[in-house]
Amino acid sequence: MVLKTDQLKPDSSEKALLQGLARNDKKAVETIYKDNYNLVQALVVNNSGTSDDAKDIFQEAMVVLYEKVQSGTFELNCQIKTFIYSVSKRLWLKRLMQQNRFSISDGHAESVSVDEEMEEHEKRDTEFTMMERAMNGLGEPCKSLLEAFYLQKKSMQEIASSFGYTNSENAKNQKYKCLMRLKKLFFSQYKNESL
């Protein structure tokens, strides 16, 4: 892959967008979405995909970008557009390869190497699926209870009253049991996966 020398470096407004994305800021997400979706849709649709496929691929590419900015780097070595396009291309190529097709014809849009990002994303995507499975396997009220404590950062008193426990000590015990179950569900997959 050749990097053109006249490739534009990301400017400050792009940096602000990436910072917004890292906070899951609606406005920033919308701007990036609006500016880049059509290009990716054209790529996918021109290579025997549907607009639904395009939506999946584009959104996954957004997740890859999100993962990247989550690590605190708001400086890409290229424009957001180039990054999203490159990632989308890789993702769609992978999807096609699963269907025994090996090449795609892209338009004239620039791309950069995203090997590292793809590798990291695959790992994270596996982890996401494992946590999703563990969470879904957990059942209620455990799932809501853990979400309330760990993700919504509610206090034990609040949790006790909203989940109908007589006191926060009981809620704490229940939370502990749920946590142990979730960890077991999660790590058992993790072990299977890494073998």
Add this chain to the structure above:
Amino acid sequence: MEDIKLIEAVERYISGQMSPDERVYFEQLRKTNAEVDQMVFEHTFFLQQMNRFDDVKNLKATLNETHIHLGEKGLIKAPRLKGKAKVVYLYNRYKKVTAIAASIAGITALTISALVWSLSPGKPANKQDIENLSRDIRNINQKVSQVQKQNQVLNQKIDGVKDQAPAESNIPFITGGTGFLIDTKGYIVTNAHVVKDAQHVAVQSSNGKDLFAKVIYSDIEKDIAILKITDKNYKPVSSIPYSIRRNGGDLAEAIFTMGYPRNDIVYGNGYIASKTGYNGDTLSCQITIPANKGNSGSPVLNKNGEVIGILSKKENTVEGAAFALRSKYIFEAVNELQKDSSYKNIKLPVASTLKGKERTQQVNSISGFVFMVKVD
């Protein structure tokens, strides 16, 4: 230290809530006790995983909202919802509200018809120890009072929405069973008793969306019905992961099922207990599996992901005993249906892509193709 206390300490350590003294003590403990150190490491990793999961889940939700929003405004080239996109959007938003409102209106009538239904003589021999698995109408009475309470609060909102929602949304879908796709174009098989006497039928997919459907074939005697999703919002799927077997399974063969005895999909597993059904009925086979009302019409699959039957009845006197209509009757029903030229193009899935996969993977792939069947 007890485990629960230890985890609590680890969490306070990670989140920096420990006092300096405590922290020094805990760090000392970490150095001297490998188990504690390992636990801190593992728990930090786990909490990070949980947070990441939540972040990405939230981002995905934002992305989906954005997609719809930009699509509606025409700011991206995504195909727009046809016709009354706004109305559909509002309808989806207030679906629950309208459904509750509508059920109040329909509920009295339903209760009466439920009583008539439950008192009217069925098949005399089967009546006492066998029952169809339709979701329980008898519970409705209890629910009425709950619903009425909610209704007071919701009445105001409804007034605003009524005008905008399409007329169809006022159908009080109550009873139901399960059905599963047998053709990518939206043909679903279920039990005839699930959709018997239905005015309207809707199916709800695993993502909670209601899609309107109509009954295009029903055979009460065999207890099999075929529905066609007629909803504009239905997008044909590319392929169905499971296949339908022509011949039934073997005695003691391991089987599993997925259905909607409640609002979420429920998995059950068991085995073929007898090659015949109730009282030697050769249409079906007896299986041992946890089945509940609402499981009617669930696919019964073998370990290769081949549908060998449709869960249709359960026996009350024997715990765990249920009956499945043999899958070959799906072929018969489709053959019958294809005599009508407009249904010539139904194509049953012939090859299962689930062979050799882990059960969790199989279930994951199948769940999107199993629907809750709702009738009014």
